[in-house]
Amino acid sequence: MTWxxxxxxxxxxxxxxxxFACFTVLPLVLGVWYSMTDWTLLEAPxxxxxxxxxxxxxxxxxxxxxxxxxxxIVITIPLLTVVSIALAMLLSRPARFIAFxxxxxxxxxxxxxxxxxxxxxxxxxxxxxxxxxxxxxxGLRGPGWFTDETWAMVAIILMNLWVVGPAxxxxxxxxxxxxxxxxxxxxxxxxxxWGRLVHVTLPMISPVILFNVIIGLVNAAQVFVVPYIxxxxxxxxxxxxxxxxxxxxxxxxxxxxxxxxxxxxxxxxILLLTIGLLLIGRRFVFYRGAVS
Amino acid sequence: xxxxxxxxxxxxxLCVLALVAVGYALLGPRxxxxxxxxxxxxxxxxxxxGTEAAAMQRVVEAFNxxxxxxxxxxxxxxxxxxxxxxxxxxxxxxxxxxLWSFNLPFYAQADAILPLDLPGITAETYAPAVRPLVFDGxxxxxxxxxxxxxxxxxxxxxxxxxxxxxxxxxxxxxxxxFDRMVGPLSIVEHGEVVQAGFLHMDPGWWHxxxxxxxxxxxxxxxxxxxxxxxxxxxxxxxxxxxxQRRYGRDALRRFQSAPTDNPSPYRNFLxxxxxxxxxxxxxxxVIAESAPKLNWAAWPLPGPVGSPExxxxxxxxxxxxxxxxxxxxxxxxxxxxxxxxxDMVELVSSLHAKPSPLMEVSESFRLEHPNHSIxxxxxxxxxxxxxxxxxxxxxxxxNAALTAGVDRIWNGDEDVAxxxxxxxxxxxxxxxxxxxxxxxxxxxxxxxxx
Numbered sequence: 001m002t003w004x005x006x007x008x009x010x011x012x013x014x015x016x017x018x019x020f021a022c023f024t025v026l027p028l029v030l031g032v033w034y035s036m037t038d039w040t041l042l043e044a045p046x047x048x049x050x051x052x053x054x055x056x057x058x059x060x061x062x063x064x065x066x067x068x069x070x071x072x073i074v075i076t077i078p079l080l081t082v083v084s085i086a087l088a089m090l091l092s093r094p095a096r097f098i099a100f101x102x103x104x105x106x107x108x109x110x111x112x113x114x115x116x117x118x119x120x121x122x123x124x125x126x127x128x129x130x131x132x133x134x135x136x137x138x139g140l141r142g143p144g145w146f147t148d149e150t151w152a153m154v155a156i157i158l159m160n161l162w163v164v165g166p167a168x169x170x171x172x173x174x175x176x177x178x179x180x181x182x183x184x185x186x187x188x189x190x191x192x193x194w195g196r197l198v199h200v201t202l203p204m205i206s207p208v209i210l211f212n213v214i215i216g217l218v219n220a221a222q223v224f225v226v227p228y229i230x231x232x233x234x235x236x237x238x239x240x241x242x243x244x245x246x247x248x249x250x251x252x253x254x255x256x257x258x259x260x261x262x263x264x265x266x267x268x269x270i271l272l273l274t275i276g277l278l279l280i281g282r283r284f285v286f287y288r289g290a291v292s
Numbered sequence: 293x294x295x296x297x298x299x300x301x302x303x304x305x306l307c308v309l310a311l312v313a314v315g316y317a318l319l320g321p322r323x324x325x326x327x328x329x330x331x332x333x334x335x336x337x338x339x340x341x342g343t344e345a346a347a348m349q350r351v352v353e354a355f356n357x358x359x360x361x362x363x364x365x366x367x368x369x370x371x372x373x374x375x376x377x378x379x380x381x382x383x384x385x386x387x388x389x390x391l392w393s394f395n396l397p398f399y400a401q402a403d404a405i406l407p408l409d410l411p412g413i414t415a416e417t418y419a420p421a422v423r424p425l426v427f428d429g430x431x432x433x434x435x436x437x438x439x440x441x442x443x444x445x446x447x448x449x450x451x452x453x454x455x456x457x458x459x460x461x462x463x464x465x466x467x468x469x470f471d472r473m474v475g476p477l478s479i480v481e482h483g484e485v486v487q488a489g490f491l492h493m494d495p496g497w498w499h500x501x502x503x504x505x506x507x508x509x510x511x512x513x514x515x516x517x518x519x520x521x522x523x524x525x526x527x528x529x530x531x532x533x534x535x536q537r538r539y540g541r542d543a544l545r546r547f548q549s550a551p552t553d554n555p556s557p558y559r560n561f562l563x564x565x566x567x568x569x570x571x572x573x574x575x576x577x578v579i580a581e582s583a584p585k586l587n588w589a590a591w592p593l594p595g596p597v598g599s600p601e602x603x604x605x606x607x608x609x610x611x612x613x614x615x616x617x618x619x620x621x622x623x624x625x626x627x628x629x630x631x632x633x634x635d636m637v638e639l640v641s642s643l644h645a646k647p648s649p650l651m652e653v654s655e656s657f658r659l660e661h662p663n664h665s666i667x668x669x670x671x672x673x674x675x676x677x678x679x680x681x682x683x684x685x686x687x688x689x690x691n692a693a694l695t696a697g698v699d700r701i702w703n704g705d706e707d708v709a710x711x712x713x714x715x716x717x718x719x720x721x722x723x724x725x726x727x728x729x730x731x732x733x734x735x736x737x738x739x740x741x742x
Binding site for chain 1: 299302306373374377378380381398399402403404544545546547548685686688689692695696699700703704718721725729732733
């Protein structure tokens with residue numbers, strides 16, 4: 001009976017298992033193999049050992065892509081975390097039209113990133129864009145968003161805030177789960193708003209923060225669509241990210257072996273960073289009901 | 293233990309689903325290889341959309357109507373070079389592929405396209421600058437769909453207002469004369485550029501071309517070496533950087549603070565913010581559609597190399613190839629041979645507002661051409677000083693390295709020679725990797741064919 005139940009269960013999830021094996025495990029294994037070959041896609045791969053990995057050490061483009069990706073991760077994740085928690089706290093309070101405000105914050109996340117990036121590209125336009133026009137109206141001179149190396153990165157990071165919805169919704173749900181009696185007890189003890197936030201709210205939602213930070217890290221480390229559409233990686237590779245190099249190496253330069261090696265390193269980097277976050281989480285994350 | 297009705301339903305449902313899946317896999321649709329009237333169906337993938345795609349559609353229709361043995365199925369798409377690569381690698385390519393001339397070395401190097409045998413067509417059929425873009429030695433690897441050269445488009449009303457004559461006989465003959473024209477056409481008020489005379493990076497598509505006007509090149513085919521930091525190239529990019537310094541970096545950043553295609557790559561010229569720009573011959577069609585009242589002319593951009601009789605300028609081609617593994621290679625070549633007929637070439641070139649890539653050009657083609665300055669483009673095309681992109685399989689990667697260097701030169705105050713030396717070093721590493729790759733496969737280098 002147990003065997004039969006197991007087989008029935010496996011049969012029901014077999015579409016997912018087959019998909020996982022074909023589209024995740026197999027490409028991963030093949031990717032590792034191809035990363036050790038010289039392969040243009042149009043010709044048979046030739047084994048080259050660790051050549052691509054040693055090449056990365058001296059590749060200026062890898063250095064630029066690594067620098068940009070790290071800057072993006074380091075700025076984006078804290079910013080997204082703070083903004084999404086702040087929005088969740090605002091939207092967790094009773095207010096008129098609260099459902100509308102929640103939908104308004106979440107709605108941009110439903111739009112395809114390609115469409116959002118195209119809209120923002122127009123909004124950032126120095127001459128016609130609504131952002132610089134708005135700045136002009138307040139007496140400020142808007143920057144050249146895409147011609148200045150620093151501002152190009154800022155433009156991409158700011159655009160990213162527009163899709164804060166999914167994280168905000170998760171925080172909103174977790175805030176509702178914070179016991180009211182803890183807040184009340186803290187208030188009776190004379191703890192102010194800031195104290196309750198730091199010593200009650202944040203510890204209670206810390207597992208959710210860790211979850212969102214890990215998801216944010218995985219997404220930020222693979223950022224591609226927005227810079228690809230908005231800046232193409234320029235100017236002077238200032239917004240050229242790791243995933244863009246993987247794509248270019250594979251499909252523009254016909255260097256699938258090197259692209260695979262870049263992909264493998266990206267995968268390992270994300271894995272290591274995630275493990276690092278989980279280890280940090282052991283110290284700082286508070287799990288209610290967990291056995292120490 | 294008896295099975296419950298629910299589990300029976302699940303079992304039956306699973307079996308039905310499995311049967312449907314197996315049936316679809318075994319008996320599902322397959323790409324057709326013959327039409328409903330038993331004609332051989334050729335699948336032709338092309339990169340154009342809109343007006344340009346419609347122009348080629350007319351050639352396809354003419355071919356389909358010309359005989360009863362072959363039917364061409366015409367499919368237009370974006371990102372065709374990537375789709376082409378994947379389809380060839382996957383063993384399911386179309387019969388005919390429409391690519392860009394700069395794609396050719398990569399596909400040829402990998403033996404991913406078939407040499408063409410087109411009756412009655414030789415290298416001499418095409419304009420001199422076109423030949424190296426479709427031939428590797430004696431082997432023809434591609435047919436030419438259309439070709440274009442890049443010329444200087446001038447707003448004649450701006451010239452009049454600035455007290456400069458717009459007459460064809462008074463066009464600038466030297467780079468110095470051209471530079472002197474740019475000054476009066478440039479209007480800067482309170483530190484802001486109101487009108488620019490000429491901007492090297494508007495639209496910025498041909499940043500690789502500047503060395504060609506100065507007798508420089510990016511790559512030496514004979515020795516397989518990069519020549520990015522040659523004295524001619526340093527001179528060319530120093531002149532390029534002066535274009536930025538004329539207005540000032542910050543003022544230009546504000547003036548050009550949009551990606552070139554946002555919302556249109558032609559907007560500064562069409563709206564009168566820019567007096568002169570380099571563009572391809574299709575600009576005539578764009579002007580007719582978007583700014584029909586614009587009073588314009590196109591001239592070859594003068595440079596240290598070239599003369600009014602033999603001007604310099606970049607040249608590009610849209611090409612047709614038969615990919616390796618094409619189901620019907622002979623019929624595909626028959627179709628490509630049809631597209632190379634003078635009347636077909638002139639039909640599609642005229643609808644694209646481009647010059648003909650052929651040596652033989654009919655008088656009616658010139659007389660009825662939608663670009664009234666087509667002579668300027670033809671002059672470049674037939675000039676010994678016309679030039680294309682380097683015949684390199686790794687051109688996209690070289691171009692990416694050059695683009696980053698050009699950005700630094702244009703947006704910064706960096707020393708041109710230093711920047712080019714760094715790009716040279718990056719490109720040398722690329723060429724060395726390409727050489728090792730060829731040696732591993734015992735392949736000849738593209739451009740050294742018999």
